[in-house]
Amino acid sequence: MNEPERFTASTAKSTGRSERSIQRDAERGEKLGDTLQRIAGTSLDKGVEIDALAALPPQEREEIV
Structure with missing residues (x-):
C-alpha cells in the first residue's frame, strides 16, 4: 500500500527548499503563532532569534516582543 506523501516532503518539492527547512518553519509557526x-x-x-524566542516561556517572550 502506498503511503501518502508527507506535507513537508510535498512542500519541499514544490518550493525547492529542503524538507528539514519546511519542518523547522512549521515547528516555529506552531510554537510562536502570531x-x-x-x-x-x-x-x-x-x-x-526565532528559535531563542520559541525556547522561552510565553510570558518572557511577550516581554521581549
Missing part, C-alpha cells in the same frame, strides 16, 4: 507576524522585518526576524 508572534511571528509581530516580529517580521525586525531584528528578531532571524532563525537564531
Whole structure:
C-alpha cells in the first residue's frame, strides 16, 4: 500500500527548499503563532532569534516582543 506523501516532503518539492527547512518553519509557526507576524522585518526576524524566542516561556517572550 502506498503511503501518502508527507506535507513537508510535498512542500519541499514544490518550493525547492529542503524538507528539514519546511519542518523547522512549521515547528516555529506552531510554537510562536502570531508572534511571528509581530516580529517580521525586525531584528528578531532571524532563525537564531526565532528559535531563542520559541525556547522561552510565553510570558518572557511577550516581554521581549
